[in-house]
Amino acid sequence: MKESTMPPTAYLAATGAALPGEPVGNRELGAALGVSDEWIDVFVGTRTRHFTRDLATGEIRGSLADLCAEAGGAALAESGLEAADIDFLVLATATPDRLLPTTAAEVADRLGLDHLPAYQLQSGCSGALQAVEFGRALLGAGAGAGLVLGGDVTHRHLELKPGASRLPTRELVNYVLFGDGAGAAVLTAEPAGHRVAVRGTVHALTGLGREPGQVVDWYGVGDRHSTRPMLAEDYKAIEEQVPLMAAEALWDLLGLVDWAPEEIAFLLPPQLSRRMTERVMERLPLPGAREVSCVTETGNTGNALPFCQLDRLLGQMGEGDRALALAVESSKWIKAGLALEKV
Structure with a gap:
């Protein structure tokens, strides 16, 4: 096996994930949108997803900060590190809760992380890997450990109600593609976890x-x-x-x-x-x-x-x-x- 000529400056020590509520199947989602569950299965192949919005009542049951704090807390617990051991936080999202304060700062506060840089990357699907890349650079610059996160929620962008089937396809497709969730990883400068x-x-x-x-x-x-x-x-x-x-x-x-x-x-x-x-x-x-x-x-x-x-x-x-x-x-x-x- 070949040896890499690029020495690592980061290690994935632990991970965590958070999904809101019970899984929503195609039949339930199709009924809410006025489309068939068979169409959803044939078109995207996804069987279940999770939403912070209750399909029946419209109630918003959580925020991106809630999910990221849950995922980040799980990653920290698995790593065995304390809040004081974390030197930075990086959060990637396309759907922040608010423009300010940043969701990154809110998550840091909930996890008891203080007196450290908290960065927020505005990005889509590639943002999670950008967060790891950025965290790796920070570790290479002298940090000892950091928490990187990614998450998105859809309730502000997708109004789940009957009649959505009449939307243009370029809009309707998003209703069956996406779900809500957050994930996290603890990065360390030395091998751990x-x-x-x-x-x-x-x-x-x-x-x-x-x-x-x-x-x-x-x-x-x-x-x-x-x-x-x-x-x-x-x-x-x-x-x-x-x-x-x-x-x-x-x-x-x-x-x-x-x-x-x-x-x-x-x-x-x-x-x-x-x-x-x-x-x-x-x-x-x-x-x-x-x-x-x-x-x-x-x-x-x-x-x-x-x-x-x-x-x-x-x-x-x-x-x-x-x-x-x-x-x-x-x-x-x-x-x-x-x-x-x-x-």
Whole structure:
């Protein structure tokens, strides 16, 4: 097995995840939207997801800060570290609770983290891996341990009610793709806990001059009555581009750390939906790698999803096992990835 020429500056010591409420199946979601559960299954392949909004009453049962604090607390508990041991917090999200205070600052407060930098990355699906990349840089600059998180909630952007089936497809698709959730990982400068080294990271914006594949909007006082859709996707463009970009990220990672495809034991693919994951896996030349996915049960939880995959991965890795985690963000076409090794 080849030795990486890039020494790690970060280790995944522990992870945590949080999903709100009971899982919502396709039949229940279809009834709320006025579409058939068969259509949801055929179109996206997701079976269940979780929402902070109660479908029956419309009650909002939690916030992004609630979910991130739960996931972060679970990761800290598993790591065995105390709040005083954490030198920074990084949170990635496309759907913060408010513009200010940042959700990152709210989560730090709830976890008893004080007198430390708390960063918030405004990003889509690639944000979770960007958070790890940023945390790795902070550890390389002298920090000892940090907490990185990712999460998203949909209740502000998706109004779940009968009649949604009459929406344009580029808006309706979001109602069946997404779910709410949060995930977290404790990064350390020295091997600890699960002792999974971050050997390399890939992160590149590739959307120069291209139309975005996804738009998440927000309204202020001056335009709150706008008819612009809060959330829209060019699903056809995403179907075409995400598998290609995932393959590019895969080869970028393998070249960066000088690993051969047959040396990869686990693959964490991009997770827009189960159907999309199937298309992505067809293009990735890693027949010997075990797929680590969760989107079928969780829905697309945005920045939470890679952390949920990592949460499933760490307990499966044995000494010397190597894994690749990939993410593609369609908003402005961003590819990202992590190369991981159990030491």
